[in-house]
Structures are given as structure tokens and as C-alpha cells.
Amino acid sequence: MRARWALWLPLALFALFVAVVVAGLYWPKDREVASAMVGKPLPAFALRPAIAERPGLAKADFTTGKPRLLNVFASWCVPCIVEAPQLAQLAADGVEIDGIAIRDRREDVTAFLARNGNPFTRIGADDVSAIQLAIGSSGVPETFVIDGTGVIRYQHIGEIRPEHVPLLLDKLKEAGA
Amino acid sequence: MRALLILLLALFGVLVTGPLAAQDTLPPAPYAYRQLDNPAQEAKAQALMETLRCLKCQSQSIADSDAPMAGDMRSQVRQRIAAGEDPEAIRAWLVERYGDYVSYAPRVTALTWPLFAAPLLLLALAALLLRRRFVGGTKS
Numbered sequence: 001m002r003a004r005w006a007l008w009l010p011l012a013l014f015a016l017f018v019a020v021v022v023a024g025l026y027w028p029k030d031r032e033v034a035s036a037m038v039g040k041p042l043p044a045f046a047l048r049p050a051i052a053e054r055p056g057l058a059k060a061d062f063t064t065g066k067p068r069l070l071n072v073f074a075s076w077c078v079p080c081i082v083e084a085p086q087l088a089q090l091a092a093d094g095v096e097i098d099g100i101a102i103r104d105r106r107e108d109v110t111a112f113l114a115r116n117g118n119p120f121t122r123i124g125a126d127d128v129s130a131i132q133l134a135i136g137s138s139g140v141p142e143t144f145v146i147d148g149t150g151v152i153r154y155q156h157i158g159e160i161r162p163e164h165v166p167l168l169l170d171k172l173k174e175a176g177a
Numbered sequence: 178m179r180a181l182l183i184l185l186l187a188l189f190g191v192l193v194t195g196p197l198a199a200q201d202t203l204p205p206a207p208y209a210y211r212q213l214d215n216p217a218q219e220a221k222a223q224a225l226m227e228t229l230r231c232l233k234c235q236s237q238s239i240a241d242s243d244a245p246m247a248g249d250m251r252s253q254v255r256q257r258i259a260a261g262e263d264p265e266a267i268r269a270w271l272v273e274r275y276g277d278y279v280s281y282a283p284r285v286t287a288l289t290w291p292l293f294a295a296p297l298l299l300l301a302l303a304a305l306l307l308r309r310r311f312v313g314g315t316k317s
Contacts, residue, residue, distance in 0.1 A: 103201040128206040129249035136274035138232035
């Protein structure tokens with residue numbers, strides 16, 4: 001009698017396997033690597049200016065008592081073009097945004113900002129992704145909310161789409177804006 | 178013959194324009210593609226790089242990947258090893274920033290201990306079952 005149900009066991013296991021595969025296809029896993037630095041202070045850094053028109057960026061610029069956005073971007077990054085209007089809107093709303101340009105040339109950043117608008121107060125150039133690695137960022141674009149004492153409060157991975165703007169404003173408010 | 182020539186030209190075109198379509202135009206970081214002069218240090222760096230995950234290309238180690246970010250990570254690993262830093266300290270620095278995800282060398286933690294315990298439990302279970310079968314067999 002026992003052998004009877006045992007006969008179906010391989011088929012049942014196979015069905016389970018198929019179910020797992022189908023589930024994986026329909027609900028793919030989140031492939032983003034979140035920074036473990038959220039809640040921790042920014043590491044010490046000082047970057048040269050990425051363009052002639054704006055100063056460079058250092059850790060001291062984030063300990064002014066007012067929360068700011070830190071946008072990690074690059075002129076060669078296509079989704080960075082998509083988020084440009086949202087950054088412009090945030091800047092127009094009075095949010096202070098600093099940028100870090102990853103592996104970029106001065107003339108390329110200048111041309112990119114001339115084309116897509118420049119919402120940044122300061123832009124540092126990170127030529128070997130050193131600061132990117134130090135803050136646990138794994139790609140471009142990423143946007144960090146930094147509170148007035150220089151502590152990373154929130155990380156947004158990927159481009160900022162219009163529906164993300166209220167969330168970022170909320171996070172800035174939580175950080176003391 | 179002419180078709181072959183066109184094919185060759187097309188192939189040459191792909192080879193020449195391929196790298197130009199890369200993500201960025203900056204040259205790679207100093208030690209992304211250059212080994213350390215000290216062979217012992219290079220061996221240490223290589224061993225570490227093979228167990229660090231590329232964040233852009235998630236099934237490759239940074240030693241295997243041509244992603245610019247992996248090159249920057251290799252350069253940083255080599256420079257820190259050259260400066261005398263311990264490989265495990267560099268791994269810990271990266272884990273502090275990206276979580277266990279960045280490391281291919283598994284650690285025993287509150288979350289991962291069942292992975293290490295399960296094979297031992299299965300072995301013990303198998304030993305028990307075999308013992309019952311063989312020891313029980315001689316008795317009957």
C-alpha cells in the first residue's frame with residue numbers, strides 16, 4: 001500500500017521544481033545591492049571639481065546642519081537622463097543636491113549638464129569609483145539622503161521617477177529638513 | 178571572394194568599434210589590469226579578488242570581470258595589499274559596505290549556520306539508518 005503513493009513522489013517533486021522555476025520567472029528576485037552604510041556617517045573624502053562652474057565635494061560640505069541629497073551619476077549613464085527632470089524639480093523646491101560624477105571627463109560632464117540641466121550645488125569627480133565603493137553604492141544613478149550631521153539616512157537605487165519624488169521629500173523631512 | 182572580403186571588413190569593424198561602445202571613456206584605474214611587482218603580494222591580491230563578487234555582473238568575481246567598477250575594485254584591492262593591509266581586513270571593509278553579498282567566502286552567522294549544520298545532520302542521520310540496517314540485519 002505504501003508503494004502506491006510513493007510512486008507519485010518523483011512526479012510531485014518535479015511539479016514542485018516546475019513551480020519554483022515558474023515563480024522565479026514571474027517574480028524575479030530583486031537584483032539590487034543595497035548599501036549597508038545607511039545609518040552610518042559618510043566616510044571622509046575630498047573630490048576635485050568635476051566641472052569648472054561648480055566647486056568640488058568633501059565630507060565637510062555635509063555637516064552644515066541641513067539635510068541634502070547626494071546624487072551619484074555619470075554622463076555615460078542613460079537612466080541619469082531620465083531622472084534629470086525630477087532632480088530639477090527637487091532643486092526648484094529648495095532641496096540642496098550635490099553630485100558625484102563617476103569615471104567621467106570634465107568636458108563630458110559639462111556637455112551632459114548643458115543638455116539635461118544642472119541641479120547640483122557641488123560636483124565631485126570620482127575617477128576610480130573610490131567614494132562610490134566607500135559609501136556602498138553599486139551603480140549609477142543612486143541618490144542618498146544625508147542628514148545635517150553627515151549621516152546617510154536613505155538610499156534610492158536607480159533613476160528617480162516622478163513617483164519617487166514625494167518619498168525622497170519625506171525622507172529629507174525625516175532627516176530634519 | 179568579394180563577399181568574404183566584406184565579411185572580414187564587417188568583423189574588423191565590430192572589433193574596432195566594440196571597445197568604443199564601452200560604458201565610459203576614462204582609462205582603467207592604475208592597478209585594474211596591472212599586477213603588483215611583488216609576486217607574493219600579487220598572489221595575495223589575486224586570491225582575495227577571486228572571492229569578491231562583482232557588483233555590476235553578479236555571477237562573476239571581480240578577478241573575472243571587465244566591468245569598469247570591477248576594475249576599480251581590483252585596483253583598490255591591489256593598492257591596499259601593496260600598502261600592507263591584510264586581505265581579510267579589505268574583505269571586512271567591503272562587507273561593511275555591501276553586506277555578505279560582496280564576498281564569496283561564506284561566514285557562519287545567525288542566518289547561515291543551518292547551511293553548515295545541515296550536511297552534518299544528514300550524515301548523522303545516514304549513519305544512524307545504516308547502523309540500524311546492518312546491525313539489525315546480523316541480529317535477525
